Amino acid sequence: MSLEVLHPTTLAEALAMLAAYGEDARPLAGGTALVLLLRHGLIAPRALICLEEVLDLHRIELNPDHIWIGAMVRLQTLARSSPIRACLPVLAMACGEVGNIRIRYQATLGGNLAEADYASDPPIALMVLDAVVRTQKTENSRAIPIAEFFQGFYTTALEPGELIVGIQIPAPPPGARMTYLKFRTRSAEDRPCLGVAALGVFEDGICQDLRVAVGAACERPWRLPEVEQLAIGRSLDERAIRRIAQGYADQIETLSDLRGSADYRRRMIEVHIRRALEEIRNGCGLLSANAGR
Numbered sequence: 001m002s003l004e005v006l007h008p009t010t011l012a013e014a015l016a017m018l019a020a021y022g023e024d025a026r027p028l029a030g031g032t033a034l035v036l037l038l039r040h041g042l043i044a045p046r047a048l049i050c051l052e053e054v055l056d057l058h059r060i061e062l063n064p065d066h067i068w069i070g071a072m073v074r075l076q077t078l079a080r081s082s083p084i085r086a087c088l089p090v091l092a093m094a095c096g097e098v099g100n101i102r103i104r105y106q107a108t109l110g111g112n113l114a115e116a117d118y119a120s121d122p123p124i125a126l127m128v129l130d131a132v133v134r135t136q137k138t139e140n141s142r143a144i145p146i147a148e149f150f151q152g153f154y155t156t157a158l159e160p161g162e163l164i165v166g167i168q169i170p171a172p173p174p175g176a177r178m179t180y181l182k183f184r185t186r187s188a189e190d191r192p193c194l195g196v197a198a199l200g201v202f203e204d205g206i207c208q209d210l211r212v213a214v215g216a217a218c219e220r221p222w223r224l225p226e227v228e229q230l231a232i233g234r235s236l237d238e239r240a241i242r243r244i245a246q247g248y249a250d251q252i253e254t255l256s257d258l259r260g261s262a263d264y265r266r267r268m269i270e271v272h273i274r275r276a277l278e279e280i281r282n283g284c285g286l287l288s289a290n291a292g293r
């Protein structure tokens with residue numbers, strides 16, 4: 001069966017093509033994951049709907065209250081963009097850690113989320129930013145909080161024919177400190193064995209807000225709000241850091257694969273959350289200004 005590659009230039013056209021082909025079509029973004037699936041014969045769609053020429057999906061927009069990142073924005077753009085590095089350093093750090101430079105120049109944020117490989121970096125950063133995934137399917141649009149977007153092992157809330165249009169991120173509080181730690185066990189270009197993202201807001205040394213996300217060690221990225229709460233209204237001293245790191249290590253249901261066993265990952269969660277919290281307490285990734293100001 002021959003494979004058609006279609007090149008819509010507007011979102012409406014792309015959605016109409018997806019609706020016309022139904023389950024027989026796949027959206028094509030950077031192709032870094034999709035082409036491997038095609039080559040190995042794991043999928044055999046009749047049509048690929050290439051999103052490259054839908055210019056609206058390539059847009060980055062900085063507003064006073066939120067940042068908009070179109071689904072087709074490349075991971076390398078996010079890693080290198082000055083405004084993204086200033087406003088959302090945790091996302092720039094996570095995107096800059098993906099694979100190698102060839103992958104980052106090709107892979108898109110929308111493709112990375114839709115692929116939903118558990119061993120991915122950007123979703124972990126988006127969890128501490130409280131990102132919202134905006135989608136569209138013919139006339140219907142949805143706003144899906146990132147924590148609800150990932151539903152399990154390689155499973156998302158996306159329905160057939162539904163496109164990720166972009167990711168909306170509320171402007172973080174001014175002065176929020178953020179970091180992303182990627183832990184690899186094989187090669188320098190490998191996917192993570194574990195990723196930890198952290199965001200903290202401090203006033204006179206007292207923690208006002210703390211968000212910690214863990215991913216790649218489990219089926220989907222996780223936050224534990226009741227454990228984050230242990231930091232609020234107090235200084236992030238060694239004892240508080242230990243309790244939070246231990247809380248995550250105890251409660252995250254880790255998995256085993258070639259990159260590490262479930263038990264090893266639990267231990268690494270404890271170590272890396274401790275390091276991430278020490279970094280934000282000590283002033284890493286200081287956020288200087290609100291987006292759009």
Ligand SMILES: Cc1cc2nc3c(=O)[nH]c(=O)nc-3n(C[C@H](O)[C@H](O)[C@H](O)COP(=O)(O)OP(=O)(O)OC[C@H]3O[C@@H](n4cnc5c(N)ncnc54)[C@H](O)[C@@H]3O)c2cc1C
Nearest residue numbers: 029030031032033034099108110111112114120121164191
């Ligand atoms: C060698 C290598 C190393 C890698 N290392 C890492 C790593 O360290 N960390 C990491 O996070 N990732 C890593 N990746 C994964 C890479 O980030 C993903 O392959 C990439 O993010 C997918 O993006 P893409 O734009 O290429 O998507 P595509 O391959 O084009 O698409 C992926 C899937 O998403 C669907 N899709 C694409 N866009 C949309 C959309 N807008 N709406 C709905 N569905 C859509 C496609 O139909 C397909 O099912 C690696 C990949 C490779 C090949």
